[in-house]
Amino acid sequence: MILKDTNFKIIPSSESAQAKSFEEIEHTADWAYRVRGENLAQLLIQATLGLYSLVGMQLTPGSQTTRSIQLKGIDRESLLVAWLNELLYFHESEGLGFEQIKIQYLDETSIEAKVTGAPTQQWLKDIKAVTYHNLAICETESGLEVTLVLDV
Amino acid sequence: MKIRKQDLQRIDDYVWVIPTSFHPEMNVPVWIFADEELLEDALEDLSLTQGVNVACLPGLVGHVAIMPDVHQGYGMPIGGVMAAKVPEGIISPGAVGYDINCGVRVLASSIEYQTAIPYLNDLASTLYRNCPSGVGKGGSLPLSVEEFDHICRQGARWALGKGYATQEDLERTEEFGCLEGADPAKASQRAKQRGKGQLGTLGAGNHFLEVDVVDEVFDTEAARVMGLELGCLAVQIHCGSRGFGHQICTDYVHDFQWAVINYGIKLPDRELVCAPFDSPEGQAYLAAMKAAANYAFANRQALAYHARRSFQEVFGSQPGVQPLRQVYDIAHNMAKIETHQIEGEELTVCVHRKGATRAFGAGFAGLPAEYRPLGQPVLVPGSMGTESWILLGTKANEELSFGSSCHGAGRVMSRRQAKRTIRGDRLREKLEQEGINIRAGSMPGLAEEAPQAYKNVSRVVETVSKAGIAHKVARLRPIAVVKG
Numbered sequence: 174m175i176l177k178d179t180n181f182k183i184i185p186s187s188e189s190a191q192a193k194s195f196e197e198i199e200h201t202a203d204w205a206y207r208v209r210g211e212n213l214a215q216l217l218i219q220a221t222l223g224l225y226s227l228v229g230m231q232l233t234p235g236s237q238t239t240r241s242i243q244l245k246g247i248d249r250e251s252l253l254v255a256w257l258n259e260l261l262y263f264h265e266s267e268g269l270g271f272e273q274i275k276i277q278y279l280d281e282t283s284i285e286a287k288v289t290g291a292p293t294q295q296w297l298k299d300i301k302a303v304t305y306h307n308l309a310i311c312e313t314e315s316g317l318e319v320t321l322v323l324d325v
Numbered sequence: 326m327k328i329r330k331q332d333l334q335r336i337d338d339y340v341w342v343i344p345t346s347f348h349p350e351m352n353v354p355v356w357i358f359a360d361e362e363l364l365e366d367a368l369e370d371l372s373l374t375q376g377v378n379v380a381c382l383p384g385l386v387g388h389v390a391i392m393p394d395v396h397q398g399y400g401m402p403i404g405g406v407m408a409a410k411v412p413e414g415i416i417s418p419g420a421v422g423y424d425i426n427c428g429v430r431v432l433a434s435s436i437e438y439q440t441a442i443p444y445l446n447d448l449a450s451t452l453y454r455n456c457p458s459g460v461g462k463g464g465s466l467p468l469s470v471e472e473f474d475h476i477c478r479q480g481a482r483w484a485l486g487k488g489y490a491t492q493e494d495l496e497r498t499e500e501f502g503c504l505e506g507a508d509p510a511k512a513s514q515r516a517k518q519r520g521k522g523q524l525g526t527l528g529a530g531n532h533f534l535e536v537d538v539v540d541e542v543f544d545t546e547a548a549r550v551m552g553l554e555l556g557c558l559a560v561q562i563h564c565g566s567r568g569f570g571h572q573i574c575t576d577y578v579h580d581f582q583w584a585v586i587n588y589g590i591k592l593p594d595r596e597l598v599c600a601p602f603d604s605p606e607g608q609a610y611l612a613a614m615k616a617a618a619n620y621a622f623a624n625r626q627a628l629a630y631h632a633r634r635s636f637q638e639v640f641g642s643q644p645g646v647q648p649l650r651q652v653y654d655i656a657h658n659m660a661k662i663e664t665h666q667i668e669g670e671e672l673t674v675c676v677h678r679k680g681a682t683r684a685f686g687a688g689f690a691g692l693p694a695e696y697r698p699l700g701q702p703v704l705v706p707g708s709m710g711t712e713s714w715i716l717l718g719t720k721a722n723e724e725l726s727f728g729s730s731c732h733g734a735g736r737v738m739s740r741r742q743a744k745r746t747i748r749g750d751r752l753r754e755k756l757e758q759e760g761i762n763i764r765a766g767s768m769p770g771l772a773e774e775a776p777q778a779y780k781n782v783s784r785v786v787e788t789v790s791k792a793g794i795a796h797k798v799a800r801l802r803p804i805a806v807v808k809g
Binding site (some may be wrong): 197198199200201202203204239246250251253255258262265266268295297298299301302304305306307308322324325 | 403419422460461529568572582742
């Protein structure tokens with residue numbers, strides 16, 4: 174097991190006090206961004222933050238909504254892609270974005286989490302999917318790094 | 326793996342080959358259709374590397390064909406075509422892409438541009454109002470569960486019963502607007518949830534609805550048969566299967582990560598995930614992909630209905646105005662079961678086209694009777710603000726690229742760079758000064774789609790023409806663009 178019962182706050186804003194560990198990189202047709210994290214949980218959180226920042230997500234102030242997410246992947250890369258695609262699904266099907274993530278269980282092939290957020294007030298870009306293109310989570314001196322390509 | 330010009334063999338002015346000797350994992354060579362300048366563009370990004378990756382997939386026959394509008398995508402390059410032997414080969418959701426049956430429909434009008442000039446501003450606003458576009462915009466045609474499944478099975482035929490289509494529309498649509506064998510049960514509830522409120526919407530990104538004027542005719546007889554009149558208006562609709570198709574691809578790309586291990590398939594890129602064609606996984610994807618393809622045919626049909634409504638609202642009071650007539654509707658992200666002559670043998674293959682259209686020559690039985698002597702129409706939209714083309718596929722092309730052609734201009738500039746260097750509001754002003762009415766929901770989105778971000782579409786068309794893939798019928802010039 175990598176992690177159990179840990180809370181994260183997601184603030185997708187350029188003024189965020191949260192350390193920014195993602196950057197958009199060049200891609201001819203689609204969008205790509207590089208993400209760094211100390212461990213898989215941090216990588217997943219930073220990838221979430223990166224995704225929400227790229228689309229300019231803003232939530233409607235007011236009442237909050239919580240959803241449960243349970244996912245399996247064949248490895249940590251597929252788990253990461255499944256997680257991000259789940260967030261896209263919640264946006265497109267229910268118009269929801271999330272600002273708090275409580276990871277209840279995480280290992281390299283499964284995650285259970287409760288996510289809390291609200292209807293999105295702003296979402297500037299349609300993203301069809303997060304892809305597996307050249308997907309590899311690399312070990313670095315400071316932790317983990319991955320480049321994600323989004324089909325837009 | 327970086328590919329250099331010296332790695333390529335030049336066959337003639339428009340055909341280049343990467344032989345299987347380039348990489349030990351390649352099962353077939355890669356043929357690139359490009360003039361020297363377009364080839365240089367392709368060498369700038371990872372397009373050709375992605376083409377080589379595709380050539381490493383198991384079960385392929387012939388070669389991988391790369392169109393002159395190629396650009397880097399994910400997995401398969403945009404503008405790529407591959408053929409896998411049926412049933413021994415594979416089927417790959419990643420090689421079709423997320424926007425299953427993204428495609429283009431062209432409608433022709435008998436309204437003369439000169440007559441229409443005073444109405445163009447109103448027409449652009451009416452189209453923008455009637456044809457939902459942009460991020461998160463819902464559809465105007467709510468569907469019950471039963472109706473959704475009906476669309477998955479029937480495609481554009483569904484619209485005929487609803488009064489949204491004519492018989493001629495269906496006849497002038499690839500596969501007559503319906504792929505047989507679609508099974509909505511093979512699409513997840515999540516996919517249906519994403520797609521149920523989106524029928525009759527353009528979406529965002531590079532999707533658009535455009536009003537054009539037929540600016541030049543190269544094949545008078547073919548243009549006449551198609552209903553294209555010099556100096557008259559035409560409409561282009563570019564969109565696909567929306568969230569329904571996106572989720573189907575997402576689901577199967579995820580599930581196939583297990584399939585490749587179970588079937589012992591080695592991949593050069595995980596996005597090229599695939600399964601044996603005749604495996605339960607492969608057949609399930611094929612049935613789901615067909616459901617998404619049918620949804621996309623119905624989606625473009627619904628938008629054509631809205632476009633006709635808009636023309637009626639603006640021009641309806643004028644005497645003698647005829648409804649818009651369909652020229653053709655064509656897919657450019659799809660896997661199709663076809664028969665081709667490959668290295669002297671007639672083979673049934675699963676042709677994957679991503680950012681490439683079918684372009685069969687004269688005599689093809691899948692065409693309406695009036696098009697059969699001509700060949701299949703190929704619709705090639707340019708970038709916003711530049712010309713678009715109507716072509717016809719050739720018989721010779723069936724041995725060049727499995728009867729495939731280019732699908733557009735092809736990007737050369739990243740979206741990030743376009744946003745950095747181009748301001749959407751200034752671009753709109755410039756295009757409007759050139760006589761193009763722009764209706765767009767997002768200025769950064771408009772900047773991303775600026776003409777400077779794309780190759781010269783006429784150069785692309787010249788290449789497919791000179792290479793013998795398709796021949797020119799007419800050129801269209803934009804006068805109004807609706808984007809999300």
